[in-house]
Structures are given as structure tokens and as C-alpha cells.
Amino acid sequence: MRNLRKTKLIAAFAAILFTGQFAIAQNTDALGTYTPYSVFGVGDINKGGTALNRAMGGIGVGLRDNRLINFLNPAATTERDPQSFMMDFGLSQKNIYNSSNSNSSAYNVFNMNHIVITVPLYKKSALAAGIAPFSSVGYKFEESETNPEMINELGEIKYRRYGTGGISKAFVSASMDLFKDFSVGVEGINYFGTIDRYSDILFLTNSTYRTINTGMDYVVSSMAAKFGIQYSKEIKKDIDLTVGATWLTGSKLKGDLTKYAYATGVTGVRDTVFHNVSDNTQMEIPSELGFGMTIRKKDKWLIGADYIRQDWSSASFAATPGVDFSPAVSNSFRVGFEYIPNRYDIRYYSRRITYRGGAYYENTYMKVNGRQINSMGITMGATLPVLRLYNGLGLSLDLGQRGSLKDNLVRERYVMFNISFSLHDIWFIKYRYD
Numbered sequence: 333m334r335n336l337r338k339t340k341l342i343a344a345f346a347a348i349l350f351t352g353q354f355a356i357a358q359n360t361d362a363l364g365t366y367t368p369y370s371v372f373g374v375g376d377i378n379k380g381g382t383a384l385n386r387a388m389g390g391i392g393v394g395l396r397d398n399r400l401i402n403f404l405n406p407a408a409t410t411e412r413d414p415q416s417f418m419m420d421f422g423l424s425q426k427n428i429y430n431s432s433n434s435n436s437s438a439y440n441v442f443n444m445n446h447i448v449i450t451v452p453l454y455k456k457s458a459l460a461a462g463i464a465p466f467s468s469v470g471y472k473f474e475e476s477e478t479n480p481e482m483i484n485e486l487g488e489i490k491y492r493r494y495g496t497g498g499i500s501k502a503f504v505s506a507s508m509d510l511f512k513d514f515s516v517g518v519e520g521i522n523y524f525g526t527i528d529r530y531s532d533i534l535f536l537t538n539s540t541y542r543t544i545n546t547g548m549d550y551v552v553s554s555m556a557a558k559f560g561i562q563y564s565k566e567i568k569k570d571i572d573l574t575v576g577a578t579w580l581t582g583s584k585l586k587g588d589l590t591k592y593a594y595a596t597g598v599t600g601v602r603d604t605v606f607h608n609v610s611d612n613t614q615m616e617i618p619s620e621l622g623f624g625m626t627i628r629k630k631d632k633w634l635i636g637a638d639y640i641r642q643d644w645s646s647a648s649f650a651a652t653p654g655v656d657f658s659p660a661v662s663n664s665f666r667v668g669f670e671y672i673p674n675r676y677d678i679r680y681y682s683r684r685i686t687y688r689g690g691a692y693y694e695n696t697y698m699k700v701n702g703r704q705i706n707s708m709g710i711t712m713g714a715t716l717p718v719l720r721l722y723n724g725l726g727l728s729l730d731l732g733q734r735g736s737l738k739d740n741l742v743r744e745r746y747v748m749f750n751i752s753f754s755l756h757d758i759w760f761i762k763y764r765y766d
Contacts, residue, residue, distance in 0.1 A: 364498055365468035366428050366439035368742050369705060369735065372657050372698050373649045374585075374615055375469035375498060375527065380404055382420050382446065383726030383752035387713025388668025389690025391638045393624025394576040396564055399722040400715065400754055401448055401460070405576050405624070406505035406517030407560035409450050409458040415759050418722075419449045422752040429745045433737055441470070445750060452759075457508035460519075466617075468498040469527050487538030492530075499525040499552055499585075513565050519558040523585060523617070526551050542595040542603075548650065549590040550613050556583040570630045580620035580642075589613045589650075614650045618643050631675045640664040644697035656701050664694040668711070686715040688728070696734070700741060707734035715754070726752035 370376040384400045385392045392404025396411035401420045403409070412418065422445035430437045448462025477489035502524070507517030527550040535541040562576040589612060593605040619642070626636030644659035651657075668690030673683040690711045698705045709732025716725040730748040737743050 365470035370469045375467040377467045378465045383728040387688035387728035389666040389692045391636045391668045393622045393638045394626045405560040406519040407515040407562040409460045410507045410515045417757045419755045422446045425749045427747045431743045461504045463502045466499045466501045469495045488536040490534040492532040495529040497527040515562045517560045521556040523554045542597045546593040552585045552587040554586045557581045575625045578622040582619040584616040635669045638666040658699045660699040662697040666692040688713045701739040722756035724754045
């Protein structure tokens with residue numbers, strides 16, 4: 333009989349995920365993100381780049397811009413004024429609306445997105461350094477037991493599963509123009525962060541049974557590298573074609589994984605049932621290959637497209653109990669454009685604004701209940717000139733959707749707003765007059 337009760341508890345607890353029967357408590361945790369899909373693998377992978385990239389669907393592999401920083405391809409930072417110092421600081425705000433077949437919820441998140449600087453090196457070379465989020469974990473599921481037989485025997489029972497944390501990346505890159513129109517770059521990456529996943533069973537009215545707390549705590553620190561190339565050629569007067577490619581090396585995320593189980597009574601005394609620390613995090617980031625191209629008319633317009641492929645199918649992750657999850661090949665297609673009415677107009681400020689738009693479609697690395705989770709969206713934004721030089725305020729808006737209501741999944745619709753502060757200055761100026 334006890335084994336039967338245990339089996340029922342485990343089955344009911346696992347069924348919280350992706351059954352459409354969860355309830356979300358929004359006022360108990362300040363999560364860095366909120367999406368049920370962050371329960372898997374390394375969590376919800378963040379969209380990279382500044383407002384420049386995000387406003388154009390996320391393109392950046394084949395993008396070169398001497399006024400704004402593009403760190404999606406390390407080879408792009410050679411496109412700059414030779415004595416300029418540039419910095420970009422970004423913030424993001426995301427409104428998330430989740431729907432299942434029987435329930436819905438909403439959550440708002442505000443975070444720092446990135447900070448990156450670039451400086452010139454010897455002749456046609458440059459250095460960039462920064463920090464940006466790689467993935468985020470934030471979810472909370474709560475379910476009350478509804479089986480009358482179990483309630484009569486065990487009392488009121490609540491199942492709770494939640495997670496917090498994420499992985500960030502700090503990077504330093506160097507790039508140079510090898511030949512005319514040809515640039516290369518290499519980037520060193522340090523992944524670091526913590527992810528905490530908790531699973532609890534609470535017996536609310538029967539003091540005979542103690543609360544069961546189980547969880548996994550990840551502490552990650554690992555290295556990787558990214559290589560980039562770009563070739564830019566004038567194909568017509570004032571019209572340039574740029575093609576680029578990037579390759580990110582795979583990385584098994586090193587660090588510590590702590591697995592534990594505790595039983596806590598009504599007096600607050602906690603007994604350790606299980607506690608184990610391992611140096612195998614059971615997480616990894618596979619290699620990634622990217623291709624992109626842009627066509628630009630100087631100071632007027634630009635159009636571009638990117639394709640990113642990352643094979644997660646052989647990645648090993650800790651199992652998610654009760655859910656049919658497997659990693660899959662991720663493919664991302666992105667297109668974008670920008671338009672400037674008149675960059676040098678001295679009468680109308682609105683004509684000096686750079687307007688942008690784009691779209692994307694992605695097969696994410698998550699396959700749940702045999703169905704690969706896809707996302708799609710449209711983007712728009714602008715860069716507002718501020719004061720002198722290339723200082724600007726970048727804005728982007730992302731309207732997207734991920735998942736569906738089929739196969740007991742969750743459909744996630746979101747509105748993401750990003751703002752970037754782009755600062756520019758000239759170093760080592762020798763003035764003719766004091």
C-alpha cells in the first residue's frame with residue numbers, strides 16, 4: 333500500500349509539467365525570466381546582440397557598422413574609426429503571456445542585457461570585451477492533489493516545482509583586417525553562473541507526513557571560443573556587399589552539481605535523506621555555425637539575413653521526470669533591414685533617425701512530447717541620435733510566440749522591449765590650437 337501511495341505521489345508530481353493544470357504564484361519569487369520551457373537543459377537561451385541586432389530580427393553575422401557595436405561576429409569590430417572608443421550598455425524588459433488548454437498566466441521581467449566596449453589596437457585591428465546573458469531559468473508550477481482517495485488518507489497535498497538562475501558569458505575578442513576587404517576575429521568566452529531547480533511535496537494538514545524537498549543546484553564555469561570572418565566588397569557605387577561566417581566551439585559545462593533530498597517536519601527539523609556533490613554538471617553547449625550577408629547603401633539603407641545552426645541532439649542533460657524531453661537540432665532564420673531618410677539633415681530630427689525592422693523563425697533545441705518547440709516573431713526599432721559623434725539611444729521591440737496548444741504543451745506569447753545606450757568618443761587627438 334505504501335508503494336502504491338508513493339507511486340501515485342510521484343506520478344501526480346511529474347504530471348504538473350505540460351498538462352495544462354498548473355497554477356502560478358507570481359508574487360513569491362522575483363524571477364529573472366518566466367517560461368515553463370526553461371525547465372529543460374540549460375534553460376531559455378537569450379537572444380544575443382544589442383538593440384541594433386534585435387531590431388533587425390537578430391541578424392549580425394554579416395553585419396558591419398562603424399557607428400554601433402555588433403558583437404555577434406568577432407570579425408565585425410574592425411569596422412570602426414581608427415581612433416574611436418565605443419561602449420554599449422543595454423537593458424531589456426519582457427512581458428510574457430502563457431496559455432494552456434485550461435489555464436493562463438502573465439509575468440513581467442526587467443534585466444540588464446549586456447555591456448560591451450571596443451577600442452582600437454595596432455593599425456587595422458580592434459579589441460572588444462563585455463558580458464551578456466546566455467541562458468535564463470525561471471519557472472514555478474503549483475498543483476493541489478485532487479484525488480479523493482489520497483486526500484482522505486494523506487490530507488491536503490500540494491506539489492511545487494520551481495527554478496531560478498541562469499548562465500552568463502564574459503568574452504574578450506580581437507579582430508583585424510588581414511587583407512583588403514577581409515576581416516577575421518577570435519573570441520574567448522567564459523560561461524559562468526548558477527541554476528537552482530527545486531521540487532517539493534507539501535503535506536498541509538497531516539502532520540504525520542513531513543514535507544519532502546528535493547533539488548539540484550548547478551554551479552557552472554567553463555571556457556569556449558568563437559571564430560568569425562567577414563568579406564566586404566563594393567559592388568556598385570556606395571553599395572557594399574558583406575558576407576560573414578561564425579563558428580562557436582562546443583563546451584561541456586564544468587562545475588559542480590549538488591543533488592539533495594530533505595524531509596522537514598512541523599517542528600522545522602530537517603533530516604537529510606540524500607546529499608551528493610559531483611563535478612559532472614550533466615550540461616553542455618554544442619558547437620554552432622552561422623552564416624550571414626548584408627547589402628548596404630552608405631548612409632541610406634541596409635538589408636540582410638542570417639542562418640544559425642546548432643546541433644543539440646547529442647547533448648546530454650539530466651532527465652526531467654515525467655516529461656518526454658529530448659534535445660534537437662536548432663535552426664534559426666533571421667532577416668532585417670534599416671532605413672535612414674537623411675543622416676545629415678540639420679532641420680528635421682526625425683530624418684536623422686535610423687529605422688529598423690525584421691523577422692525570425694527558429695526551431696529551438698527543445699523537443700517535448702515528440703514535438704519540437706518553434707518560435708517566431710517580428711521586430712522593429714530605431715536609433716535616436718544623441719548630441720555629437722555617433723552617440724545614440726537604440727530601441728527595439730520584439731513581438732513573438734513560442735510553442736503551441738497541441739499535445740498538452742504551453743503557448744507562450746511575449747513582448748520584449750530592449751534599450752541600448754551607445755557611447756562614442758575619439759581618443760588620441762592632437763589639437764592644432766589649445
